[in-house]
Amino acid sequence: MFAQKRNLEEKMLPKLGLIAGGGDLPLQVIAHCLKIGRPIFGIGIEGQSDPHLFEGRIPHVWCRLGALGKMVKTLLAEDVRDVVLIGGIKRPSFRELRPDFYGAKLVARLGIKALGDDELLSFLVRELESHGFSVKGIEEVLPAENILLPKGHLGKREVPDFLMEDMKLGIKVARLLGRADVGQSVIIDQGLVLGVEAIEGTDALIERCGNLKKERFQSLKPSGLLVKLCKPQQEGKVDLPTLGLRTLENLLAKGFLGVVAEADKTLLIDQKACQKFADKEGLFVFGWEEEK
DSSP, X not given: OHHHHHHHHXXXXXXXXXXXXXXXXXXXXXHHHHHHTOOEEEEEETTTSOTTSSTTTSOEEEEOTTOHHHHHHHHHHTTOOEEEEESBOOOOXXXXXXXXXXXXXXXXXXXXXXXXXXXXXXXXXXXXHHTTOEEEOGGGTTTGGGTBOOSEESSSOOOOGGGHHHHHHHHHHHHHHHHTTSOSEEEEETTEEEEEOOTTOHHHHHHHXXXXXXXXXXXXXXXXXXXXXXXXXXXXXXXXXXEOHHHHHHHHHTTOOEEEEETTSSEETTHHHHHHHHHHHTOEXXXXXXOO
């Protein structure tokens, strides 16, 4: 009975508009909609989305990031009701943004802040909602239990006691970074801030800090951790921090012991594969929740 009810609800879902950034999540959304028979229309962001994302799968158009008017008009013409924005968006230069009329409204209102992650995405959400679209979080489109990092330790390995002070320092620094709209991630090792995330992204941060660690400590012994938190002002519907198997592989390769991220506010791509890899390689993945 419950399975029949769920199937009926899935068939009744309105047409979904997918505004796709980079990474694996947009493809997961497409695959899920095709599996349950939900109608879907895609908008790819030039220079951000995988150029092969939509091929042979769903109807779509391509837009530059600043063409907000084209996005809205296309979604209206396609009779889309729900919209999800998912995938990584690299912070654009003004030249890359090349705003149309709607994009110019953004720049006029926000000035240089329009190039910031939070302001840009928050404006886009407000514009879409002002035209009657319902902007959905990824956990409303994909099964939440398969996509959000749960509270506590994922798998067998726990954060070791000797890293607790590093974890606390990382959380403090990550919060400061987030308030300034700089980045989401920081790497701490033996009480030192090895690096903070800026425009380069988390994978490049891990690479850079791994090299610094080798130079600073002159040891190949695993140590240190990555802390990745949601920014306080972050648009939760469209811009949650993301971890995946590649993150864990990079941490292992550069000699770090694991990652701490915010529970229920972090996207974890392919949770089963991440847990299996972490258990096999002795890494910890911890879903941290702020005390209220």
